[in-house]
Amino acid sequence: AQSVTQLGSHVSVSEGALVLLRCNYSSSVPPYLFWYVQYPNQGLQLLLKYTTGATLVKGINGFEAEFKKSETSFHLTKPSAHMSDAAEYFCAVRGSGSARQLTFGSGTQLTVLP
């Protein structure tokens, strides 16, 4: 079975500061990992994904994440926060069954302070 834990349900950073959103996963098979962003009253938009290969993956809007197998982590970072980054962020792991459904963490609400 797969599971995802996101540490910190709320994170606040100042505009221009580093963004770090934490995600730890549990998976019985080599994991495929995803970060999605959700703006109010909207669906989820894919930021980036890790499947195989390079452990540092780059996504949209300047975000990147590093897969660390030894730490079972997939933390999301951005060097400099922008006001438009304020949203809820979800980490997800893909299931191992035929459906390949996603198991999501409970989300981290990012607030960017001026």
Next chain:
Amino acid sequence: DTGVSQDPRHKITKRGQNVTFRCDPISEHNRLYWYRQTLGQGPEFLTYFQNEAQLEKSRLLSDRFSAERPKGSFSTLEIQRTEQGDSAMYLCASSLGSDSNQPQHFGDGTRLSIL
């Protein structure tokens, strides 16, 4: 690529009524998923279609819930005899082919409120 479309965006209904939601996936996507998201939580998997076949259902999908994808294109999710606990955002997602590297693309959801 027009994206995943869901209708309606909002639905308010009285307890005990039936409701039906529609999802139009990205046109070439053969895999379609329904998720439910309650306030302050991540989405939870409900069911999965490959083409017209419903291949997997979550334990969350009680017998009051039914989903169809009759021609392998759009899908509907029906909830019968709605209860207060059904209030949530219902999200549809689609993806392409058997290659599990392909990400799921989400619609904007249908927000259901039970009075």
